[in-house]
Amino acid sequence: MVDLVYGPLNKNLFTQMVELVTKCLIYAPNEVKLFSKQENKFDATPSDLHAKVGNIEVNLTSLLSKANMSHVQFNETDSNALLQNLNNIYYHPVYPHEQGCPITQAEQNAVTNYTGSGYWSINNFLYNGAKCPSYFQDAKDVFLNTVFLSSALNKITPDCCHFETYRGEHSTPFEEILERISLVEQGGGITDQVAFQSTSSSKWVSEGFKGNCMIIFEDAYGKSVQSYSCFPGEQEYLLSPGKILWTSYEYKDGCHTFHAQVVNPLVEGADKANDSDYKLFYQLLNFAEKHNISDDFVTPQLKTELNKEHGFFIKFPQLFQNMEAKSTDVTLKLSDCIQFSDDAIPGLDAPISAQANQVSPTCSQQALEPSACVLANMQILPQVHQEVVIA
Known part of the structure; x- marks a missing residue:
């Protein structure tokens, strides 16, 4: 019999790069610039959001698509630095930060922002990249809200009780509905969910958001944000970006109702990293050291890979x-x-x-x-x- 040894989450390279770029933005804000860039001038898709960290260029849109946002995490020091160095309208405390709260003030602010009007900017960024030129006035704020919202959800304790949660969708594109139906008919299939998703423990609340589609999740996969929400009566359980398994479907009274599960892997994207990705991470580490930014969040496995397998x-x-x-x-x-x-x-x-x-x-x-x-x-x-x- 093999003894299993469990350790900390094995974050992939891209997840740790998200954390590293964020720390550079927090601790050296004047050295990091954000801008839009069309990856293919013959492509009509929206421009990607890029960051210039010193002289190092990082495609943030691509990076976030490869990272596992369920593993992103920041500490109290990061939160305090964010509040001090980037103290603007997004980061003014909405609710007082109570002693013993599992999340930091910056994380709490990010949750509250999302449950108010911030959800549109954050999810629009995750879905569409840098589509709107006027968006860049707030690009840093939206990016930081995105990653600190992820960090908050990763710290909030999940409910130990098992119950269904619901999501009412009022304008789901017909092509997306057809894709879900096709996956169900094939015996079940998985789609990538690139943005956050709001669900509720109340079917009655979700019915109020429903238009042409309702999703019934078989468990409370999200984290309860009711204590930090602008609308606590919505009884919201917020899902991080990840993967959804579509298991069954029915159509009744003009509404498509799907049953689904969240199926996030523990390690994601490790097979997508190449030498240029490791080199980029190493260059960012050099920048971080010059600006006295701690690298204590880097996992031992990644340090081993940098040292032995990739020549850095x-x-x-x-x-x-x-x-x-x-x-x-x-x-x-x-x-x-x-x-x-x-x-x-x-x-x-x-x-x-x-x-x-x-x-x-x-x-x-x-x-x-x-x-x-x-x-x-x-x-x-x-x-x-x-x-x-x-x-």
Whole structure:
């Protein structure tokens, strides 16, 4: 019999990149700019929302589509920094933050904003990207509301009781209804839900929103936001973006009624990441370090992948703290066969692909200052002419 060992959620690369970009936006707001960009000039689809983090460009629309928003999470420090650095109309407390509340003030504000009028901006962004030019006056606010709303839902304790929840839809496109019917007729099928979905524990409340479609979820898959809602009487259970399994269907009195389940995987999108994605994440980590942004949220698995599988090495900020002379030469002795990234190390003439016991050219300490160093598992030996041994 195999013993199963359970650990923290295994967030995929894109989920952690969402968290990293968000932290850069919170802690270095003047260094992050948002703009629209048409990915294909011959394509009529809406422009994507991009972020320029320092000199690093990130497609936020694409990133959010690959991330698992059910794993996004921020802490109290992040919340306080957001309230301090980006204190505008979206982040003024609507309800007082009670002691013992499971979510932070910024997360509570995001929930309250969504249950008011904010749902339109957030879901329009998730569905359509950067469609409206005027939208960019509020682009940062909408993005931050989106990710902090996700973080809030991931912290709210789910109900332990099992009961049906309901969603009334007043203008579901006929093509979407036909797709759901087709999936049911095939024995059940899954669709991606790219935006948040409001459901209610009250069928009577949902009937008030119903037009041509009603969805009956077999359980309370969402999180209750009644305590933070602008309309607590709606008894709302809010669903994060994810996947929906359509199981059965009936048509009666002009209404299409579907039965459905939420089927979010624990790990999503890991197979979609490529070397360029890992390189982008590594570049963002460099930016974060230069701006004193903590990387303590990065999972051990991702650090291992960066270090061993993709040739990007986590830096050691204390590497040169004991060196007093700026002109001290450093010899890099490579004791094992390792692979570096394709980027040359500053101070050396070319990228290194090292064989065992090969010794690199010497370079000054200044050329290998911590902000430029990309070596892993380094140890400084206490010598005048110092060696850095790579284990």
